[in-house]
Amino acid sequence: MADRVRTAVFPVAGLGTRFLPATKAMPKEMLPVVDRPLIQYAVDEARDAGIEHFVFVTGRNKGVIEDHFDRQFELEYTLEQRGKTDELAELREDLPQPGRSSFTRQQEPLGLGHAVWCARELVGNNPFALLLPDMLIKAAPGALSQMMSAYEERGGNIIAVEEVDPKDVSSYGIVGRGEGPNSAFDITSMVEKPKVEEAPSNLIISGRYILQPEIFSLLSKHNKGAGGEIQLTDSMQTLMESQNFTGVKFDGRTFDCGSKVGFLTANLVYALDRPDIADDFTKEIRALGLNTPI
Numbered sequence: 001m002a003d004r005v006r007t008a009v010f011p012v013a014g015l016g017t018r019f020l021p022a023t024k025a026m027p028k029e030m031l032p033v034v035d036r037p038l039i040q041y042a043v044d045e046a047r048d049a050g051i052e053h054f055v056f057v058t059g060r061n062k063g064v065i066e067d068h069f070d071r072q073f074e075l076e077y078t079l080e081q082r083g084k085t086d087e088l089a090e091l092r093e094d095l096p097q098p099g100r101s102s103f104t105r106q107q108e109p110l111g112l113g114h115a116v117w118c119a120r121e122l123v124g125n126n127p128f129a130l131l132l133p134d135m136l137i138k139a140a141p142g143a144l145s146q147m148m149s150a151y152e153e154r155g156g157n158i159i160a161v162e163e164v165d166p167k168d169v170s171s172y173g174i175v176g177r178g179e180g181p182n183s184a185f186d187i188t189s190m191v192e193k194p195k196v197e198e199a200p201s202n203l204i205i206s207g208r209y210i211l212q213p214e215i216f217s218l219l220s221k222h223n224k225g226a227g228g229e230i231q232l233t234d235s236m237q238t239l240m241e242s243q244n245f246t247g248v249k250f251d252g253r254t255f256d257c258g259s260k261v262g263f264l265t266a267n268l269v270y271a272l273d274r275p276d277i278a279d280d281f282t283k284e285i286r287a288l289g290l291n292t293p294i
């Protein structure tokens with residue numbers, strides 16, 4: 001049986017330049033979709049998949065993330081005084097248990113592969129999940145839970161994938177598809193940000209991974225790849241020579257919140273799914289007179 005995945009890594013050191021000036025003093029992972037910060041969605045998805053230890057790879061100016069995952073006694077006291085018990089309960093539920101979150105810093109922005117390598121001491125010699133909070137995935141069960149089912153069956157390394165318009169493949173890591181159903185198929189190749197004519201498919205790596213710890217020694221070579229960055233995809237490609245990689249084409253919808261349009265669309269879709277505001281919000285959108293089926 002495959003070793004249980006208890007730890008999840010969240011790389012949150014990026015500068016968020018695409019959202020300036022909003023991200024000048026605030027981490028991009030704290031941008032809200034409706035009323036929850038992006039990072040909270042990723043943590044919720046991980047917890048729902050059975051993760052117990054939450055490892056954040058942060059950078060300068062990211063202290064707020066650590067505060068977000070801590071108690072806030074003044075706020076709790078005020079909510080209690082005002083009888084806002086639901087809000088209070090929800091705040092408490094959002095927190096990892098005491099002692100089950102860890103923070104380390106990526107001291108230089110050298111790429112995703114480097115960020116993951118920075119988590120090596122905290123992860124240890126264990127399989128781990130990796131979630132990129134920019135990629136918000138609306139799915140039930142969550143994308144990582146769907147991947148856990150494939151992991152229990154096949155072990156090894158698991159990558160969530162989805163199809164994109166071929167014109168977009170050069171913005172992502174792309175995998176080649178081998179035998180097997182959508183819920184668990186062999187990955188035959190992978191390449192980071194290929195030109196469209198060199199891409200093995202239009203299946204992108206969607207920002208969710210389950211990886212074996214052998215990835216760390218490959219990442220420690222610090223080889224640079226696409227864009228001059230230390231790319232996780234390059235080390236995974238090398239690891240494919242000795243370990244299995246399984247693709248999971250999950251049921252769900254991804255919002256690439258690293259882009260403004262993806263982020264705004266996420267807000268729209270999540271808001272329309274919220275019973276407390278959906279009706280009022282729909283009315284406002286209709287009043288705009290847009291040609292929309294809402």
Ligand code: G1P
Pocket residue numbers: 112132134135171172173174192204205206207231232233258
């Ligand atoms: C990273 C990964 C890429 C993946 C993407 C998903 O790229 O390197 O393989 O497809 O995340 O968002 P980045 O967006 O950091 O350039």
